[in-house]
Amino acid sequence: MTDVVYLVPGTGLANEERNRRERIANELTPNHVNVDVVEAPGPGPSSIESGVEEAWCVVGAMKGAYDIEADYDALVIGCFGDPGLRPLRELLEIPVVGPAESTFYTAAQVSHSFGWLTVLDELVPMSAEQAEEYGLGDRCVSVRSVDAPVESIDHKSDDLVERMVAEGRAAVEEDGAEALFPGCMSLSFAQRHEEIRERLGVPFLDPATIALEQAASWARHGVSQSPKAYPGPKFEKLGELLEIRG
Template structure:
């Protein structure tokens, strides 16, 4: 069995929502995959909607990932901002997958031009920066907000689905997007992709399933991050960080 840790940074995930996401993740992954949703320990933001909160959450993620890595074959970062992706790849021996990175490159394979639906107007600049970072800014033609603060997202909300469809249609018709995805893992775990895709008429990708499937594939095929690209830090300097 491939064991994957889905590591949620920050402190805002309730026990009930953690359990729900774990059930959802294990339902859409193959039978040979076991997913544990692990919430990072220690201080951190209740949600991640700014650059400050992205940086703040990384410390807890690094500590928790270091503690649990021996129990898992791969790790997926449970935030679409991919916070700490480089640091986690330097620290861990197991493959580390960022859902945004995995989804970006999938979108670039299924469409010439793509876009995504981010949660707030305030997260649009962060999203644009991610597109630049992953070298796909010329392919990313649309970043639009659905006005859905992370802590208020209701995965059963039909109104939120309709808002995603409405904003998605604008991205397609006005910006030229040929594929879309939600730029938030809370939106992803709403698992309403099929109905949204049917209404939009273009691929509406699921970052959670894409990231977990990639983690499984890497683990099974022995693929992990290059030590030349992500060299191991001097561990003797990290005692205060890792404990």
Template sequence: MRILVLNPNTTASMTATIRALAEESARPGTEITATQPLWGPESIEGHFEGQLSAVAVLDRLATFQEQFDALVMAGFGEPGREAAQELLDVPVFDITECAAQMAMMLGHSYAVVTTLDRAVPQIQDRLLTAGLLQRCASVRGTGLGVLELEEDTERTVREILTQARAAVEEDHAEVICLGCGGMAGLRERVEAELGVPVVDGVAAAVGFAEAVVGLGLSTSKVRGFAPPRPKTITSWPLSRHLPGPGGN
């Protein structure tokens, strides 16, 4: 089984961190391929960058040459999952939804600890659209930008723990979800100090992908996620018309 893990931003070091966690989480015999868009924002912190990244992710998928059995989209709260489900013939797993689904199997309510406070409404909207917001006790921001997560691991863990403890003590959350792909690899440290289950969306999505592919299941194509209708789309895929990697 081969799982493609797609970091929605263009920061190579974050792609490497996400790849490492996915490989660590996968079962023996599962092959992980990780990539990122050929163009787009270095980090995603708002609706503009999120929508831009969604197009860049679809562009990458439209031009990706290797075969894979499932896709893991490694952006928390990012748009584009539904479009990827239309585009691909393999099942698609978004780390936001996978983290929340797994958290609800482990406790009555869960909380998300993410990056900047401006990301909170975007994540709440994503959970609402997915039908997962009802059991979300809170979404809390650490105040750290996405790229700051890699600058000082000790500070990152400390800020996550501050918000996670508040979510447990004040919001009555029973499970914590790490709300950014850039937090990959921090689950065990946070869980050990917090004393409640902590879910990493990348690991959860890999596990769900293995289960679904193993059961021989995939996305329904009869209505909502039917393939795009054939038509002319000017300059698509975009990367084929740009200079540099993937272009002329």
């Protein structure tokens, strides 16, 4: 059995939604993969919709990831912004996967130009910056908002699907996107990808599936981040951050 933890930064995930996401995550992965959805310890933001909130959540994510590393074979960061990707890869020996990074590179493989749907207008600049950070700024031709604050997202909402279709169609027809994906894990876990894909006529990728499958595959094949690229920290300096294991 390959055990993967989907670590949610922040403190806003209700138990009912955590259980729903855990059920979906296990449905999305093969039978030999077990996925646990775990919320990082606080304090932290209830949702991540700014650079400030993104930075705030990383401390709790590091503490939580370090405490549970021994129980898992791989970790997926439960936020599309990939908050803490570098420090988590430095801190842990198990593979750490960011949904945005894995989805970006998948989109670049199945298309020449891609775009995505973020939740708020305020996140458009951060999203474009993220594509640049991953070296794909020239392939990213569209970032559009569906005006859906994270804490208000209803995975059963047909209105939200209509907004995703409308903005997605504009991204394809006006911006030249050849593949799309939701730039938010709450949108991803709405699991409306197939109907949106059919209506848009281009790949509409699911970050949850891609990230979880990559994490499980890396763990199964012994792939993890290079210590040359992500050298470990000096743990003797981290006493106030971590409960150092003996």
